Amino acid sequence: MSGGTTAATPVRGSAAAVGRSVPRADGPLKLAGQAEFTGDIHVPGMLYGAVLRSTVAHARLLAVDTSAAAQVGGVHAILTGADLADLDPFYGHALRDRPIVAIDRVRFVGEPIAVVAAETQAAADLAAIKIDVDYGPLPAATSLAAALAADAPEVHDGPLRPGSAHGLGRLPDRDGNVCYRYTFERGNLDRAFDAAAVIVTGEYQFPAVYQYSMETHTTIAQYRGDEITLWSSCQHPFLVRQEIAELFGLPLDAVQLIVPFLGGGFGSKSYTKMEPIAVAIARQAGRPVRILNAVAESMVTTRRHNMRCTMRTAAAADGTLLGREAEVWLDTGAYADNGPRVTATAGDAAPGPYRWQAVRVGANCVYTNTSPAGSYRAFGATHLQWIGESQVDEVARRLAIDPLEIRRINLLRRGEEVRPGGKPLDADLVGDVEKAAAAIGWDDARPAWCGRGISVGLLAAGAHPVSTATVRMGPDGGVSVLVGTTELGQGARTVMAQIAAEVLGAPVERVTVRGTDTRYTPYDRSTGASRSTTVAGAAVQRAANEVLDALLETASMVLESAPSMLRIESGAIASGGRSVTHQELIRARFGFTGGELAGHGRVQPEGGSGSYAEGPVFWEVCVAGADVQVDPATGVVRVRRTSSVADVGTAINPQLIERQDEGATLQGIGNALFEEMCFTADGVLLNDTLLDYRVPSFEDMPTSMTCTIVENADGPGPFGAKGCGEGALAAVPAAIVNALADAGVPMRELPLTPERVWRRIQELSGETTEMGR
């Protein structure tokens, strides 16, 4: 990839930083308990906020009486919808449908109605429960079925207002509770199904899931003069800045986002979450206010979409896949959040990475009176891959073809079209799935009630490719990278340091990457869609190349050497037998007090260099294998072995990649086997604590987890890299479902709880008995 390098191509020494499992730069700080998260920050004068939330799913707000709450000692301010009359209080990057706090109507149990700011958390909590709300109940649509019924109550009325960052072109008009619809059709579907020897048809259910980043949403807001400062656990600080500026009518530069370490994100902290409420109450109080969610509050702040899907797949007798049709309904809750994008991605994932004669897909984003759903790692792909892949396996079973073989027959090859007009396939899927199968002992004997499954999928990754970065080399030769990628545990700061070190030949421990402060850190669109290494990393590479150019220019003069004779060594540049350190070069350039070399790097979809013009930035490979055992007496499924494939182009830090896949694998096991948010018919979330909502623990680890890293240097990112970290979460549940079917228990509803699996086993044994008669 071109990066504005100098005319000369200097020889590189052996001080490689890329391709090595460099220890995490933030490790020692975190191990000592000294890494600072938003909740650890105390701003002078800071008050503590408490949010009063709706107890009903759908109602008119007849009255909100704060008089008793105001009497509580230590209370400084109380905000209700009435205090927002001077603003257009609606936000939402996709659809501008959500008020900062409820204005005249609540739409889900847990919707913020009022906020209190007080000297202590205890005083704020006490005051919040003293606020008296008079609800005028309305009929509620608390499930997909209720929201799609002919006489369904409408969650929203009036036309939809598009937000400023959905990137989905012109949005269609609302159709009842369907707020967004994504469709595509290619080929002649009727002809494909008419020609089929086998047709597999099914209806499938996927549950609502909580991301559970251990650090809950936390925000501190300060509103002073005409400037807002926010410390926030957010993944996309620059997009939050934009929404806050729009909401409060300020120029972008008057809004400052400071992002310390995040205690996990997984999509739950993408886009705008608690920031508008925090700013509104800080504005009211005239003092900084902290909002720190309890787990029960974060669970109703954002979640993964539950979904219903009908799908059918047609195949010829030789195993050639012919056609697929899918209709998808995603429950986005009371506000769209990232629902439209999730819907489009789910639609794109429905065909799977196969060569079809014909495909028809419709995906619907549906409002209901439940908590809003948004991004969660590998969204869309996790929803659809297990369905499409289980149909491919069912075709294979009926035709007595090995599941690996049917994929060899039908998988897209490198360079083939994935979706019309977009980037063609940029990976070797057959090679990847063969590796996943081999790693779980594909051809070994299968004991009774044990099964093996594989799955393959693609995730449109990279989001919108806009990132900028600055690299500064100071008078002591130390390097500072300013890049807006959020460190949420994935190791982004370490990887960015490696990229800059590799370009400059600087020792990686001399490169520092800190958190984002939008006032000083150059613009980066977002941290998600596996984009940081590929897009922000390319900006860092280009910025470092500018610094390198300046170093080489000076070295050429100092060493009296032609540029082509220069060698990059560790922390120095050499020619022949002479070498000058970076520090010496900066002194030589600026005089003995030193100066600073700064480079700027930019990635943009068009008009830049590299292959960022074509969407998606890259296709993230979602490939896994699983080996499971089911106990027919209890229905308990045990995942014994998993394998995943990280097809990363070039592995900047192999160990961090393996950890990404292992973490995604455990989340995949949770999503597949037991994670489910349960809502009552009244829209109340029943399991709103970790006592009742179980996430995987040490004891849910498979006996063996294998991650195979594939390096074909075929990514658009720095040194041929492309992103990873999400694929395994889409692929592992699909592999588990296929393995369970291989063990004799095909399932069409997740999670695979013991009860559900046991009932299915009873059903199937009944069917067998029937047939036996």
Added chain:
Amino acid sequence: MTERITAVINGKRFEGAVEPCQLLLDFLRGDLGLTSVKQSCEVQVCGACTVLVDGAPVSSCCFLACDIDGRQVETVDGLVGTAFHRAAADAFMRHAAVQCGFCTAGMILTAKALAGRGLARSPEQISRAMSGNLCRCTGYRSILDAVTEILREPGEDQQI
């Protein structure tokens, strides 16, 4: 109304007043500024707020501050610089067992308690013993590998 307590916190004598209903978590974070102790689930499930009280791991989110009267409390801040912490940090770094870091201090403290008791040695035993510490990032294997290693080769100052 407050209650006077005397305790040894990270090796230093503490004498002062706490509210009778104050949680140990809020006391350590709010009053003493020991922000290495993290708040997450608040129901004694996740282990992010783990501290050692007389060497035993407790969830400080469900433990009253006044109940540390006459006892010893350790957070990871108090372990830094000890042979155990050096060994743990080294193992966690080599296995890349740290990601977001929110669970890390709790993991190290639980491992320290296990080291002191000498009960868990095999990966299976350690998995069971540590199942009260959740991590959403790593997938656990790297943490298990690191802890198995440090419990196999105990540091010098393990006696609690």
